[in-house]
Amino acid sequence: MSDPRELYQQVIIEHNKKPRNFGDLEACTHHAHGLNPLCGDDIVLKLVVEDGVVRDIRFTGHGCAISKASSSLMTVNVKGKPVAEAEVLVEQFRAMIRGTLDTATDPNDLGRLSLFQGVRDLPSRVKCAVLPWATLHSALHGEAVVSTE
Amino acid sequence: MSTVAAPLDVQKIRADFPTLTTPFHGKPVVYLDSAVSSLTPLPVIERMAHYQSFEHTNVHRGVSTLSQEATDRFEEAREKVRALINAPSARQIIWTRGTTESINLVAQTYGRQNVHEGDEILLSAMEHHSDIVPWQLLAEERGARIRVIPMNDAGELILDGLDDLLTERTRIVGVTHVSNVLGTINPVKEIIRRAHAKGVPVLVDGAQGVPHLKVDVADLDADFYVFSGHKLSGPTGIGVLYGRKSLLESMPPWHGGGSMILSVTWEGTTFAAVPGKFEAGTPPIAQAIGLGAAIDYVRALGLDRIAAHEHDLLLYATERLKAIPGLRIIGEAREKASVISFVLEGIHPHDIGSILDHAGVVVRAGHHCAQPVMTRFGIPATTRASFAYFNTRADVDALVSGILNVQEIFS
Numbered sequence: 001m002s003d004p005r006e007l008y009q010q011v012i013i014e015h016n017k018k019p020r021n022f023g024d025l026e027a028c029t030h031h032a033h034g035l036n037p038l039c040g041d042d043i044v045l046k047l048v049v050e051d052g053v054v055r056d057i058r059f060t061g062h063g064c065a066i067s068k069a070s071s072s073l074m075t076v077n078v079k080g081k082p083v084a085e086a087e088v089l090v091e092q093f094r095a096m097i098r099g100t101l102d103t104a105t106d107p108n109d110l111g112r113l114s115l116f117q118g119v120r121d122l123p124s125r126v127k128c129a130v131l132p133w134a135t136l137h138s139a140l141h142g143e144a145v146v147s148t149e
Numbered sequence: 150m151s152t153v154a155a156p157l158d159v160q161k162i163r164a165d166f167p168t169l170t171t172p173f174h175g176k177p178v179v180y181l182d183s184a185v186s187s188l189t190p191l192p193v194i195e196r197m198a199h200y201q202s203f204e205h206t207n208v209h210r211g212v213s214t215l216s217q218e219a220t221d222r223f224e225e226a227r228e229k230v231r232a233l234i235n236a237p238s239a240r241q242i243i244w245t246r247g248t249t250e251s252i253n254l255v256a257q258t259y260g261r262q263n264v265h266e267g268d269e270i271l272l273s274a275m276e277h278h279s280d281i282v283p284w285q286l287l288a289e290e291r292g293a294r295i296r297v298i299p300m301n302d303a304g305e306l307i308l309d310g311l312d313d314l315l316t317e318r319t320r321i322v323g324v325t326h327v328s329n330v331l332g333t334i335n336p337v338k339e340i341i342r343r344a345h346a347k348g349v350p351v352l353v354d355g356a357q358g359v360p361h362l363k364v365d366v367a368d369l370d371a372d373f374y375v376f377s378g379h380k381l382s383g384p385t386g387i388g389v390l391y392g393r394k395s396l397l398e399s400m401p402p403w404h405g406g407g408s409m410i411l412s413v414t415w416e417g418t419t420f421a422a423v424p425g426k427f428e429a430g431t432p433p434i435a436q437a438i439g440l441g442a443a444i445d446y447v448r449a450l451g452l453d454r455i456a457a458h459e460h461d462l463l464l465y466a467t468e469r470l471k472a473i474p475g476l477r478i479i480g481e482a483r484e485k486a487s488v489i490s491f492v493l494e495g496i497h498p499h500d501i502g503s504i505l506d507h508a509g510v511v512v513r514a515g516h517h518c519a520q521p522v523m524t525r526f527g528i529p530a531t532t533r534a535s536f537a538y539f540n541t542r543a544d545v546d547a548l549v550s551g552i553l554n555v556q557e558i559f560s
Binding site for chain 2: 005063128
C-alpha cells in the first residue's frame with residue numbers, strides 16, 4: 001500500500017463513524033463473541049436466521065476503524081442473504097485478505113467489500129479486518145467465542 | 150545528582166544505531182518506541198559478535214583457559230550491573246531471561262515459601278501484566294488474595310491508604326518504578342519505607358526505571374529490583390534479579406539442573422550459594438556480556454545527561470501534543486519519565502499507529518500489557534510515544550505532523 005489513504009477511504013471512515021446495524025439484538029438464533037486479545041478489538045455479533053436466510057444481524061463492541069467498518073459493511077452485505085451465500089462471502093473475504101483472491105481479476109461477489117483489499121499489505125491489521133468475518137463464521141457454526149490470535 | 154555538563158551530542162550518538170541511519174521505505178525512521186524495546190547501538194552488537202567469534206565456550210565449567218576467560222567476561226558483566234544499581238555485592242545479581250522471569254522467580258520461590266491461605270499480595274494499580282499474572286497464579290494456588298494500591302486521574306498512586314492496605318497478612322508488595330503506560334515515576338523509596346515499617350518486603354519492577362533513572366537499590370532499600378537488558382540498549386534474552394542477601398539465601402531454588410548444585414547423589418542434592426542457586430543450566434552468556442557493554446555505553450554518555458535530555462524532550466513533546474485539538478494525554482503525573490500515552494477523539498490507536506507507521510514514525514498502539522490501567526481510565530487502548538537519548542526535537546515534530554495527518558484523513 002503506497003498511501004494509507006488508499007485503505008482509509010471515505011467509505012471506511014464513514015462506516016467507522018456511523019456503523020450500520022450497530023446495537024443489540026434481543027431475540028437471536030445465533031451469536032458469537034470475537035476477540036483480538038493482542039489489540040483489544042472486541043465484537044459481539046447476533047443474528048436471526050429463519051428458513052436458511054439471515055433475516056437480521058447486529059453487532060456491538062469496540063475496535064479500530066478497520067474492524068468497525070468491516071463489521072458494518074459485513075452486516076450490510078449479509079443481511080437478507082441465504083446462509084450459504086454469507087458463507088461464500090466469508091471465504092472470499094478471507095481469500096482477498098490472504099492475497100489468494102484479487103478482486104480486480106478473479107470472479108467474486110465482494111462488491112464494495114473489495115475496499116478492504118489494501119489490508120493485505122498491512123499484516124498487522126489483517127486480524128482487525130477479518131475479526132467480524134471470523135465471528136460470523138463462528139456464530140453460524142455454533143461456536144460461542146472466537147479469537148483471531 | 151551531579152551537575153549536568155555538556156549536553157549529549159545526539160547526532161554522533163545516532164550514528165551508532167543502524168536502525169536510525171538506514172532508510173525504511175525510503176524514509177528515515179523516527180523511533181519513538183524505546184519503552185517496548187530499545188535499539189541496540191553498534192558497540193553492543195560488536196561486543197557480542199566479538200565474544201561469540203573469539204571468546205565463546207561455556208562458563209563455570211572445566212579448566213580450559215578459554216572457559217576461564219569466558220567466565221571472567223561473564224562475571225565482569227555481573228559486576229557492571231552491580232555498579233549500575235549500586236548493589237552491595239555482585240553475588241546479589243542473578244541473571245534471568247528478563248523482567249518477567251525475574252518476577253516469576255520471586256513468586257515461585259519467595260512467594261511459595263511465604264504466601265499461604267488468606268495472605269495478601271499488594272500491587273499497584275499501574276503494574277504491567279508481568280507484575281500481575283505471576284502473583285495471580287501464586288494467589289490462586291495458595292488461596293491468597295491480591296490487593297491494589299489505587300491511583301488518581303493524573304496517574305499517580307494514592308498513598309493515603311497505604312498503611313491500611315499493608316495488613317498483618319501482606320506478604321509482599323509489587324510496584325513499578327516507572328509506569329510503562331503513564332510514564333509516572335513512583336515514590337518507591339517512600340513505599341518501601343512504609344512497607345518495611347510493617348515488616349513487608351517490596352519488589353520493584355525496574356523495566357522502565359533503569360532506562361530513564363539513576364537507580365540506587367541500597368538507597369531505595371529495595372528487597373528485590375528487576376529489569377530487562379533489552380530496554381537498556383542491550384539484547385533480548387537477558388534480565389536481572391537483584392535481591393536482598395538474606396532473602397536470596399533463605400529462598401529455595403527454582404529451576405534445577407547443572408550449575409546450581411554443590412553436589413548431587415541419588416540420595417539428594419546440596420545447592421550452590423547465591424547467585425548460582427538460581428542459575429540452572431547454561432546461561433545466555435553473549436547476552437550478559439552484551440548487557441555489560443550496554444551499561445558501559447549509557448554510563449559513558451552519562452546517566453544524568455541522558456535524564457536531562459529526555460526530560461527536555463518530555464516537556465517539548467507534552468507542550469506540542471497538548472496543543473493538538475482532540476488529543477488527550479493519559480498520565481499527567483508531576484514526576485514523569487519520557488513516556489507519553491495519548492488518545493485522539495474518535496480515532497482508535499491502531500489506526501493512528503498504522504498511519505504513523507507509514508510516515509516512518511514508530512510508536513506503540515494497544516493496551517501495553519497493562520489492561521487494568523486501560524480499564525482504570527475507561528479506554529480500550531492508547532498510542533504511546535517513548536523517548537530515548539538518541540531522539541531529537543525533530544522526532545517530536547515528525548510525530549506531531551503525523552498526528553495532524555491522521556486527523557485530516559479521519560475528518
